[in-house]
Amino acid sequence: GDSVTQMEGPVTLSEEAFLTINCTYTATGYPSLFWYVQYPGEGLQLLLKATKADDKGSNKGFEATYRKETTSFHLEKGSVQVSDSAVYFCALSMEYGNKLVFGAGTILRVKS
């Protein structure tokens, strides 16, 4: 079946460090790809998305590019802040049904 694999955390970085969270997927068709963020005690917020190969999603300094050849959607940010500390979920959704398949989540901790 369809699945998403994320790098295990927690990831601990100092403020202003470069962030990469790896995400790869397995899908039989052409999924849309998402990154959601969950701050402590809150629900999920969409961070960015891409709906076709080579699309780049970006928001709040975060970026991810849909790479069909490597089935990947890695999340990057050039300079993290303490306020970026959260759990990040990579997810996919197939063409119809809109059922989100989530990765396990990666905890990010940013120290000042």
Place this chain on the structure above:
Amino acid sequence: DTEVTQTPKHLVMGMTNKKSLKCEQHMGHRAMYWYKQKAKKPPELMFVYSYEKLSINESVPSRFSPECPNSSLLNLHLHALQPEDSALYLCASSQGLAGAETQYFGPGTRLLVL
């Protein structure tokens, strides 16, 4: 406005109680979802409603009973729950069921079953 609201924020109930969770959106979305999230885990889909009709039930036990009274409201009725049902219950909505549609999540109801 991309807000999904959920009430209550916290709920404690005994195994013999009946309670309901409520979710509301005013974005004109026609698809609404219930998810269950255990600590340190990703959300798990429970139910999907499309145009007020149940579209997907992910083999959820009958002690959870969803209801969609209109296009803006989604309820989850709880009865005879077990302690292992304690979790964060998230509601979400989207324009429709196309795969590229963004799901907008509410803040969740944190449920504790004693």
